[in-house]
Amino acid sequence: MVLSGPATEKYCRDWHGDVTSEAVAVLRPRTTNEVADAVKTCARLGLSIVPQGGNTGLVLGALPDRPADQVVISLERMNAIRRIDPDDFSAVVEAGCILSDFKDAVACEGMFFPLALGAQGSCRIGGNVSTNAGGINVLRYGMTRELVLGLECVLPDGSILNGLSTLRKDNRGIDLKQIFIGAEGTLGIITAVAVKLAPQPDQVATALLGLNSLDDAIALFRRARRDCCDLMSAFEFMPPVAFGLAREAIPDLEMPISGDHAAYVLLEISGSGLVDINDLTERFLQAVMEEGLVADGVIASSTAQARNLWLFREGMNEGQAKRGPHLRTDLSVRLSQVPDFVREAEQAVIDVVPDAICVSYGHIGDGNVHLNVLPPAGLSRNEIEARIHDAKKAINTVLDAYNGSLSAEHGIGRLKRTEHEARIAPAQRALLAALKQAVDPQGLMNPGCQLEYERPS
Amino acid sequence: MVLSGPATEKYCRDWHGDVTSEAVAVLRPRTTNEVADAVKTCARLGLSIVPQGGNTGLVLGALPDRPADQVVISLERMNAIRRIDPDDFSAVVEAGCILSDFKDAVACEGMFFPLALGAQGSCRIGGNVSTNAGGINVLRYGMTRELVLGLECVLPDGSILNGLSTLRKDNRGIDLKQIFIGAEGTLGIITAVAVKLAPQPDQVATALLGLNSLDDAIALFRRARRDCCDLMSAFEFMPPVAFGLAREAIPDLEMPISGDHAAYVLLEISGSGLVDINDLTERFLQAVMEEGLVADGVIASSTAQARNLWLFREGMNEGQAKRGPHLRTDLSVRLSQVPDFVREAEQAVIDVVPDAICVSYGHIGDGNVHLNVLPPAGLSRNEIEARIHDAKKAINTVLDAYNGSLSAEHGIGRLKRTEHEARIAPAQRALLAALKQAVDPQGLMNPGCQLEYERPS
Structure with missing residues (x-):
């Protein structure tokens, strides 16, 4: 159950490979009782615990950062x-x-x-x-x-x-x-x-749509939310640069619609049973195209075609990864403010990092924008870090003005702790500290994650 | 802002009128800051606080029970x-x-x-x-x-x-x-x-259905969950006795379908926009009637008719209220266990209170059964209390065997505290006590509700 030395490496490296660390040991219990025993043992030895699942987190929440006194408890063998x-x-x-x-x-x-x-x-x-x-x-x-x-x-x-x-x-x-x-x-x-x-939804309609603006994407979402009842299961926004990025990762990817639109939406309507999902999707898209809300679009006519449409979304991420280190964000604002926020935040980035490329995409129905910033090729690590730092600061200033969240879905972990702590209200911080003290008075569990709680003396 | 004496009466009487109490005073702040001031004042005076909304709770959670040291804070004037x-x-x-x-x-x-x-x-x-x-x-x-x-x-x-x-x-x-x-x-x-x-759902289809058994009602729910996607908005189960009870409250209520069925379901499918909800409902009901899962049924053809179908559901409750004091429960078990549980629990009640009538109804899709027990007419208050006590005990024994919940939706309040405390696991109780201590170390907030926490010395 106990790993140490080189065997711990994969538990001490983050998902993107940007950060590596070390731990006293990695424990891999097989049962709930073994987890309980491991926790008691760590407490007795004065070691703190970093719980870990698949180690795919994006905010360093499951990665040790104090090698001398942290043990990783991996749950990977409790997989029944x-x-x-x-x-x-x-x-x-x-x-x-x-x-x-x-x-x-x-x-x-x-x-x-x-x-x-x-x-x-x-x-x-x-x-x-x-x-x-x-x-x-x-x-x-x-x-x-x-x-x-x-x-x-x-x-x-x-x-x-x-x-x-x-x-x-x-x-x-x-x-x-x-x-x-x-x-x-x-x-x-x-x-x-x-x-x-x-x-299980046995009918899934997937469409890739080209729109004239991000404002139209928001209007389309609202319209779909009403016209398609609760049957809309995905509504992903992508910028024009998505196609180029996707092709950097998947060179033979075919372009299903014109790449000239200002905004793209990947829409999924799904359901089971007696509702004719394809018919619903077709009627919906026909109406919004007639009204000019959607400029161009394609509905997948097979599972393979639907898969291909999603490949753009995934390829876009892989393409960004291939560009090397860059700023990834996970922001949310109110739905109606998404277009203004994206415009303003991208402009703020370009003002301070003129040579960067902004890639704003995300789960628009939730107001969740991933505004990523790619530095140009050929920079040194320090130059990249400086641009990431400046871009993040510029984005956060705009985000704060919108009362937005700096973590819509990824969590805080260790990566966003400082930014988070700088924004938390005193009453909230006090209550979190009281809760932590009540449940984990020894400060055993994942110290350094989310907030830097006062350590017991 | 402060009421005392007779003016406090309506804040100190429960929704059913079964329980009356008293409080030191009733405070009715108008703003968040006034609430904060009221809380600080109570703390300074050593008075504890019972927060109250509409005072419609069914478990005495908002009713003071220690007249000498409890203040009710009613939020009724903070209604913007x-x-x-x-x-x-x-x-x-x-x-x-x-x-x-x-x-x-x-x-x-x-x-x-x-x-x-x-x-x-x-x-x-x-x-x-x-x-x-x-x-x-x-x-x-x-x-x-x-x-x-x-x-x-x-x-x-x-x-x-x-x-x-x-x-x-x-x-x-x-x-x-x-x-x-x-x-x-x-x-x-x-x-x-x-x-x-x-x-806003601009299409609502409402149907009252007669079925041959509660098992069929569960099968119908599962089928509707699949065939009608996420568009089912209500699925209420009622027993045959519902109609008689409803007519005791609303004598001229018309019976829309035969009253001879073993089980009744009030089904609502609703949505907005492009899905034809009536057509969906009709096709669904046609299929399940052809298969014999539904024996009889009527779909409301107007809003007024739909309202009339819901009147049975509401009248059934009013009819029970007219019978005087009785046992109300709010139980949940796993969906698949609802029919067995209802049969077993009703039998357990009849075994100990043979002259009672069991009325089991509820939100079947959530596994939520209100198994109410009506004592016969003409009993003394003590005889009624004894029957309620025995019936509750019998039901709880069956419920425990099913690992069910004694509060599916009403909460614990003061009414169910003792039953709840008897069943809570030590680790859970310890964590709740730690949480309470962390947030409310003086034990100021609603003492006696949910759990009897140790009072600070």
Whole structure:
């Protein structure tokens, strides 16, 4: 169960490979009781704990940063699916199960677990819950929080909180599981999760649309939200530069519509049973094209074509990765403010880093914009760092004016802690500190993540 | 702002009129700052606080029970709608706003606030959030928790936690608002709420169906969940006795279908825009009737007819109220276990109280059963109390065997505290006590509600 030395490397390197670290050891318990024993042992030895799932987080929340006194507890060997109950629309799964393995298993039962994100082939359910992961289906199914029915957690004192109920409705007072969702392991270790399942959508319509502006994209979202009821499952915004970036990663990718539009939307409408999803999608798009809200568009006529449309979205990210180190953000503002915010923030970046390329895309229905900034090629590491620093500062100034969030879906981790701490209200900070002190008085769990709590003397 | 003596009576009597109490005084602040001042004053005087909204709760959570040292803080004068933003699908409303007033105001903007429950003409938003209220639309839109984007709360030290953001996605660490939702005022006072809005459904199909068994009702729900995608907004189960009870309250109520069926379902499918909801509902019901899953049914052909179908559901409750004191429960079990549970629990009741009538109904899609027990007419108060006691004990024994919840949607309050405390796991209790101590170290907020925390010495 214990790894040390070189065997710990993959647990001490972040998903992008930008940051490497070290830990005293990596523990890989197989059962909830082993997790509890590991926690007690660490407490006894005065070692603190960094819980880790698939280590795919984007904010360094699961990466040790104090090599001399931190132990990584990886949940990767606690990966069983304990139960799938299609008749109850629920399942129970251990924290270390890979998201796509779980999705595949429930699909075999005709069911659907809606959480969907780029890392789903590597990320693990416990990490998804600990970070309250978002992804492309949030606008219909909610964040991970809304998919969770119950949790099993190991607390910092080694006791086990068993709340793995699959009851849909249970209103017995304060809902303790909520404090662990999004806590990024700072209050305890999630070992298993009870979740809601939805019926598998057996009809999925996917369309790539070209629009004249980001304002039109917002108007289109509002229109789709009303005209397509609750059947819209994704609404992704991409800028014109997306196509070029995608082709840098996937050179033979075909361009399904003209690349001349100011904004692109990847729209997915889905459902099961008696609603004719293709017909609905066609009628909707016909209406909005006649009105000029959509300039151009293509509806996938096969699963392969739909897959191809999503490849642009994924290729765009891979293309950015190939450009080397760059600024990644995960911002949210109010839906109606997205166009103004994007214009203003991009301008603020160009004002301070004129040679950079801004790539703004995201889950527009949630007001969630990833405004990434790519420095030009050929710079030194220091020059890149300076541009990232300046761009981030410029964006945050605009974001603050919009009362936006600097983490819409990725969490705070260690990467955003300083920015987060600079903005947190005193009453909120005091309450968080009181909560941390109440649950983890020794400061054992994931120190340095989210907030720098005062360490016990 | 301060009421005392007889003027406090309506704040000290429960919704059913079963319980009356007294308080030192009733405070009715108009602003968040006045709430904060009231809290500080109470703390200074050594008085504890019972926060109250519309006083429509069913578990005595907002009713004082220690007249000598409790002050009621009523939020009824903090009833402004601060903002409705249809373009953002959000609104901000003060805690004292009556639910139906708020629903009407957002409807004027073409929007929909999905929380719907019997008391909506009297209950207030702050109470809905504090109790995490359920109601008839939970299966589609979730409990109140899932509708909340942000909260403004006054903490026990009089500080104000301002979290009234309307961002759809904000993942900046531990989500503090979650601890106040469902806390029934034991951690602070909710003064305002930011909520999600949905598009107003402009098509609503309502059907009353007769089925051969409760098992068929569950099978029908599962089928509807799949065939009607996410467009089902209510699925209420009623027993045959419902019609008789409804007519006791509304004598001229017409019986829309035969009263001979073993089970009845009130089904609502709704949506906006391009989906033809009536056509969907008709095709669905035709299919399930051909298969024999539904024996008989009627679809409302007008809003007035739909209203009439809902009158059965509401009249059934009024009819029970007219029978005088009786056992009301609010239970949940796993969806697939509902039929077995209802049979077993009703049998257990009849075994100990043979002269009682069991009325089991509820929000079946959530596994939420209200198994009420009506004693026969003509008994003394003591005889009634004895039957209620015996029936409750019998039901709870069965419920425990099913790992069910004794509060699916009403909360714990003071009414269910003892039953709840008897079932809570030590690790959970310890964590709740630590949380309470951290947030409300003086034990100022709603003592006696949910759990009997140790009082500070």
